[in-house]
Amino acid sequence: MGLIFKPTETFRGDFSYRNSDAALLRFPFPFPEDAYMYAVNIEPHVRGGPTAAYDHVFDVDEHYIAECHERALVLEQDPLRCQVLPHMITAEWDTLELIMESLATDYPAQFSLAREGDRWTWVNRPLGITQAFTFGDAATLPCGPFEYITRQAQGDFTIQDQRDDNLFMDGGMVTTQADWSLHVDLGMAFHEWHGPVPLAHPIGVFDRALKYLLRLQYGRPVRRLNWTMTINPRLDTSPENYPVWGPDRTTITPDNVADKVHLRVELQTLFRLPRSNGVLFGIRCYLASVRELARVPKYARRLHRVLRDLPPEIIDYKGLTRFRPMVIDWLAPFDDGAPLASGTAPEIDAL
């Protein structure tokens, strides 16, 4: 496939991040219905879905190089964004193997992996990396195996240990998060790290999701979507940097709302890891401005309806309170109120 990267775009400062027409048409829009509520919206992670974002194990797109550069900047300022507890070393190697094998298989023009026994050679052409190392020997890599490979992947990753009929977040690379902290959640059990989410606990969403994930099988990964909204195309909206991005919410006006407010979608994937029996959780983040999304007629209408009818608890939890009315007002002229087909496909082939 012809991947053309945009290596100089930025997620801070001048915020030069934009979506090409092709990127917008493959955006994983998260709302299959006009109303949104928490649910166990997990499905098998098979090849193919409503857009091309679902075609690969780990989706690589035009923002790859820029996102890896952004990750390096965040880690330089705050190395604690990547932490792994010592008993997760096998899960680290499992993760490296899964990501390297998947990228080399899905994107042979960009990545390759040669193996002779334990002697592996990894080539990452977009980032200009060639690395020979011994699988299982962390001393042969410039950093730990989990940090090494997740520095070369889009989106955040956490690794969970399974024990006591629970999952524990015992490692992660988290630099592009929607206001949660690995440093706070490290070592927590499933219900603990989901503690702050409103409405979902009483309806049993997390009980059912945990039972399902404890039975997650190797070779049968699953996926789900999550979403929030972010001011500016900023990947690092961490609690650690709240003073940097929090005040952005106060800068929204009717004139800039369509360009500054972004829908932030996470394509989340879950994999059973073979040797460690751990679970890898991939959180791939996609950003598109309200103006970009409004170019797809179905997305403009549906986003308008979902935001208009959101429960108050979700508005507050997702931090939308200040600017939501302006987004709704801006989108209203695009919505004629006509019924929309269920599902998230854009229903157009070109912009």
Next chain:
Amino acid sequence: MIAHGPLTLKVRSAEPLGHSLKRLVLEAADGGPLPSAGAGGHIQLRLKGPTRGWRNAYSLTSPPDARDHYAIIVRRVSQSRGGSAFVHEAVGAGTIVEAGMPNNFFAVSNVARKHLLVSGGIGLTPFLSYLEQFRQRGSPFELHHLCRAEDMPVFARLLEPFGARSIHLHPTRRGFDLAALLARQPLGTHLYTCGPHSLMDQVLSTASDLGWPASKRHAESFGETAVGGAPFHVLLARSGIEIAVGPEQSLLEALEAAGIDAPCLCRGGACGECRLPLLEGVADHRDDFLSAEEHAAGKLILTCVSRAKGPRLVIDL
């Protein structure tokens, strides 16, 4: 990897071990690397005999890091359903067999300070892959294996590569002081047992009596998958179509195979998307979505995991 179908394996070698054991070494039929498997993992072989088939799960005894082969050891069981006899009689070098992806219901704890293993007979097999991992990482362990005297030489040979100091063979349960063994373990030890049910029950209950917490007691438990059971028929009330649901098929899969566009999402009994009104028949509920009251009321069924307790269900579809 993305959702993955069955593996096609070729028997590289088949070797008798003693009078009732046979070791099979399997490789990918296409010569490529096999999916990684963890210590304690197993594969389900799909054996096809002349008149019937079997799906038997066998622990992988190969090193967890091996990608070029899987090894299993099959014991010929006198009162078996025939699968092990078929392996002993009809499977040899060159035989092609289908297998599911490796799975693991008996993983090694990642937080244990020491591993205590108690096995009986063929129950040693998952521990052979454990021992390889312990050796590679230098993890402290202690293994006690009970077996019949005539099988001792075979098991001694299998255990030979892993060092005599931590491995103890017991030709009889007499003289094996289980309670004393469990009582003298340091804090942080995890206990694993695999073998005849009588042995596993004794090991787990003795440990429990001595105060070992449940989180540190592990036993092999095959077949915890939701799929499978007695075949039944389902009648779709709106269309009048009747569909047979096979023993290895889920109700949802049978609907899909018949070309019915049935609702579904997680395919694991968690999300509730596939629930349908149940008009007649008794459901064998296997989902986590419906409440206990809803299960008892019997008015709804999740097609992705639940089955029938009788010969026939009628659903509103």
